[in-house]
Amino acid sequence: MQKLQPKIKDVAHVAGVSTATVSRALTQPERLSETTREKVFDAIRATGYRVNKAARNLRTRRAGAVLVLVPNLGNPFFSTILSSINEVLAANGYSVLVFDSQQPSAPGQVVSDYMLNGSVDGLITLDGNVSSAMGDTLKNAHMLGNVVFCCEWSDALPLPSIRSDNALGARLAVDHLFALGHRRIAHVTGPADNILAKVRRAAFEARCAELGLTVAPEWIIPGDFTLASGAHAAEQLVAMPERPTAVFCASDEMALSLISRCKQHGLSVPKDLSVVGFDDLEIAGFVQPSLTTIRQDRTGLGRRAAEELITRLNSVQPQEISRIVLSPVDLIIRDTTATIGP
Amino acid sequence: MQKLQPKIKDVAHVAGVSTATVSRALTQPERLSETTREKVFDAIRATGYRVNKAARNLRTRRAGAVLVLVPNLGNPFFSTILSSINEVLAANGYSVLVFDSQQPSAPGQVVSDYMLNGSVDGLITLDGNVSSAMGDTLKNAHMLGNVVFCCEWSDALPLPSIRSDNALGARLAVDHLFALGHRRIAHVTGPADNILAKVRRAAFEARCAELGLTVAPEWIIPGDFTLASGAHAAEQLVAMPERPTAVFCASDEMALSLISRCKQHGLSVPKDLSVVGFDDLEIAGFVQPSLTTIRQDRTGLGRRAAEELITRLNSVQPQEISRIVLSPVDLIIRDTTATIGP
DNA sequence: AATCAAGATGTAATCGATTACAGAAGCTTC
DNA sequence: GAAGCTTCTGTAATCGATTACATCTTGATT
Numbered sequence: 001m002q003k004l005q006p007k008i009k010d011v012a013h014v015a016g017v018s019t020a021t022v023s024r025a026l027t028q029p030e031r032l033s034e035t036t037r038e039k040v041f042d043a044i045r046a047t048g049y050r051v052n053k054a055a056r057n058l059r060t061r062r063a064g065a066v067l068v069l070v071p072n073l074g075n076p077f078f079s080t081i082l083s084s085i086n087e088v089l090a091a092n093g094y095s096v097l098v099f100d101s102q103q104p105s106a107p108g109q110v111v112s113d114y115m116l117n118g119s120v121d122g123l124i125t126l127d128g129n130v131s132s133a134m135g136d137t138l139k140n141a142h143m144l145g146n147v148v149f150c151c152e153w154s155d156a157l158p159l160p161s162i163r164s165d166n167a168l169g170a171r172l173a174v175d176h177l178f179a180l181g182h183r184r185i186a187h188v189t190g191p192a193d194n195i196l197a198k199v200r201r202a203a204f205e206a207r208c209a210e211l212g213l214t215v216a217p218e219w220i221i222p223g224d225f226t227l228a229s230g231a232h233a234a235e236q237l238v239a240m241p242e243r244p245t246a247v248f249c250a251s252d253e254m255a256l257s258l259i260s261r262c263k264q265h266g267l268s269v270p271k272d273l274s275v276v277g278f279d280d281l282e283i284a285g286f287v288q289p290s291l292t293t294i295r296q297d298r299t300g301l302g303r304r305a306a307e308e309l310i311t312r313l314n315s316v317q318p319q320e321i322s323r324i325v326l327s328p329v330d331l332i333i334r335d336t337t338a339t340i341g342p
Numbered sequence: 343m344q345k346l347q348p349k350i351k352d353v354a355h356v357a358g359v360s361t362a363t364v365s366r367a368l369t370q371p372e373r374l375s376e377t378t379r380e381k382v383f384d385a386i387r388a389t390g391y392r393v394n395k396a397a398r399n400l401r402t403r404r405a406g407a408v409l410v411l412v413p414n415l416g417n418p419f420f421s422t423i424l425s426s427i428n429e430v431l432a433a434n435g436y437s438v439l440v441f442d443s444q445q446p447s448a449p450g451q452v453v454s455d456y457m458l459n460g461s462v463d464g465l466i467t468l469d470g471n472v473s474s475a476m477g478d479t480l481k482n483a484h485m486l487g488n489v490v491f492c493c494e495w496s497d498a499l500p501l502p503s504i505r506s507d508n509a510l511g512a513r514l515a516v517d518h519l520f521a522l523g524h525r526r527i528a529h530v531t532g533p534a535d536n537i538l539a540k541v542r543r544a545a546f547e548a549r550c551a552e553l554g555l556t557v558a559p560e561w562i563i564p565g566d567f568t569l570a571s572g573a574h575a576a577e578q579l580v581a582m583p584e585r586p587t588a589v590f591c592a593s594d595e596m597a598l599s600l601i602s603r604c605k606q607h608g609l610s611v612p613k614d615l616s617v618v619g620f621d622d623l624e625i626a627g628f629v630q631p632s633l634t635t636i637r638q639d640r641t642g643l644g645r646r647a648a649e650e651l652i653t654r655l656n657s658v659q660p661q662e663i664s665r666i667v668l669s670p671v672d673l674i675i676r677d678t679t680a681t682i683g684p
Numbered sequence: 685a686a687t688c689a690a691g692a693t694g695t696a697a698t699c700g701a702t703t704a705c706a707g708a709a710g711c712t713t714c
Numbered sequence: 715g716a717a718g719c720t721t722c723t724g725t726a727a728t729c730g731a732t733t734a735c736a737t738c739t740t741g742a743t744t
Contacts, residue, residue: 020724024702027702063396076417079416086415090441098428099432260630366732398732400732
């Protein structure tokens with residue numbers, strides 16, 4: 001009873017046509033006469049035929065798949081983006097492979113492998129820390145044109161990048177706090193080597209300077225986007241002799257845990273401390289007090305990145321031109337920010 | 343300059359051996375003499391050769407890839423599991439394809455396609471709502487043995503299932519609340535058609551009955567695991583004339599938003615209301631008050647599911663035997679539960 | 685020295701689709 | 715009615731690896 005998967009030959013036999021005709025019915029049905037087409041489709045239904053992807057991929061030299069490189073899949077920020085990438089790619093007939101770049105194996109190596117061995121046609125990377133070695137490898141294989149950055153990016157690689165207007169986000173946060181009367185504003189950063197962290201911090205400092213605010217060095221508190229680092233930052237904050245009246249955190253997760261830890265130390269948010277986050281995770285609106293934050297259009301970012309990649313994969317002319325799409329950000333004012341006390 | 347990707351023939355030419363030898367160097371190096379092996383590896387390095395996956399897959403009739411079906415990729419609960427699945431599969435040489443079953447396209451159809459067209463060798467589904475039609479299709483293609491449930495499952499399909507001991511979790515929650523003196527305990531459920539929600543609710547009711555507690559029908563509050571539904575449940579709760587003193591929520595997200603909304607209504611947790619969640623999301627320990635909850639070993643679940651699938655893919659004898667692995671759960675006592683007031 | 689086994693390597697068929705090229709059939713047009 | 719066009723379909727080469735089988739060495743055994 002070991003009935004094998006039917007192949008195109010079996011369908012051809014049942015339909016009484018050649019394999020070429022069956023193949024055409026699959027890929028360019030309009031080129032067949034109506035009667036033949038029907039015959040073939042009937043045979044396909046009758047046999048339960050499914051095309052063999054490996055054979056098709058070998059012949060067409062395409063994979064019909066895209067790799068998404070995610071730094072830390074466990075982070076809800078990325079998984080939402082992944083979801084919308086999946087949606088667009090699936091709608092266009094592409095499969096989605098994922099790889100978590102936190103994996104022990106060298107991600108650059110792994111990614112090059114996927115791209116060069118034909119497992120995928122393109123790459124969307126949410127991780128900006130891609131090695132230049134990987135860039136070189138892909139360039140040599142003429143595959144660099146099939147890479148798109150999403151959210152994070154690398155200035156070393158001139159590739160299209162779909163990202164939020166991070167600098168604007170930081171400015172909005174500072175302006176909001178400034179308008180509320182705050183003059184002593186701290187900042188909890190992301191990882192030092194992260195491009196988002198760098199941009200947000202730089203814009204934070206620049207805006208403070210523009211507004212004539214001095215930022216004491218100790219008010220720049222190092223974090224790494226995680227919950228744990230937010231709590232740690234809170235400890236440093238409460239220990240300061242001259243405590244800032246507001247904090248701008250480079251991620252919502254840090255903001256949430258910072259608030260929680262501050263409360264444990266008897267500080268009340270927003271009365272004693274105003275807090276602004278970044279990302280607008282869904283939960284930001286479902287905590288008490290709800291979090292004032294900078295919203296990123298995560299769904300849009302994923303969608304646009306996927307569309308950009310598809311465009312490039314479909315275009316015959318390889319275009320390695322860097323194109324930057326800045327997705328707008330919004331200040332979402334909720335309950336963790338208030339005017340400075342009397 | 344359109345240098346094509348080198349193929350095995352090119353390597354063979356450079357190394358001065360046959361293509362068969364090169365292939366052996368790749369797949370069973372121990373069968374070659376040391377000198378030949380070195381020659382081939384040198385040639386591989388010199389040419390920058392990478393095997394063409396499509397060709398290999400076609401010939402070996404294997405894909406070296408696994409599909410993970412996720413209900414709602416945006417949910418942090420699932421993405422952690424996905425991460426550990428990725429880790430184990432990558433370490434064993436498998437690629438990971440993901441598909442979000444919330445996608446508009448019929449997931450059963452999509453999954454069958456992936457399995458039957460050879461895109462993947464196996465399936466790990468975190469979604470228990472798989473159609474029996476899909477089961478039939480896979481069974482006919484002798485592919486049902488390559489499917490593993492993780493977290494969720496379906497009683498209609500006799501397949502291996504790696505899951506938490508959900509009933510135990512519910513009992514631990516009830517017992518904990520009971521021990522604190524609570525006698526009026528409510529439950530916020532998951533979606534009515536979800537197997538986890540069913541099991542947790544049934545165990546909740548059973549344990550309450552065993553302890554001699556009556557559960558008023560209105561105390562079973564319908565939810566759907568989401569933040570929004572937790573807030574909605576809170577509204578119902580605060581409106582009750584004879585309010586329960588404790589709530590067991592079927593997910594942490596519902597618990598967190600329920601607490602937040604209750605606070606808005608002036609209820610204090612845990613003084614006026616004790617709350618137990620389910621999952622132990624990372625954030626549960628980073629909110630104030632921190633959430634008492636039932637911990638699931640998400641990393642372990644993903645890891646075990648991946649290992650189970652790999653075992654099955656490697657075994658020659660197809661084994662369609664249902665095997666259930668119950669992963670332990672723990673009650674994590676934090677600050678949202680307390681003894682009932684005087 | 686003859687026989688045989690084991691080990692190393694090469695030859696060529698094969699996996700299952702796509703597609704260039706060719707041939708057949710039907711229609712126009714002069 | 716011949717030539718020229720379309721439109722439809724078939725033949726066979728091709729994509730790039732793996733592997734059954736054959737061949738050739740080499741060394742051991744008797």
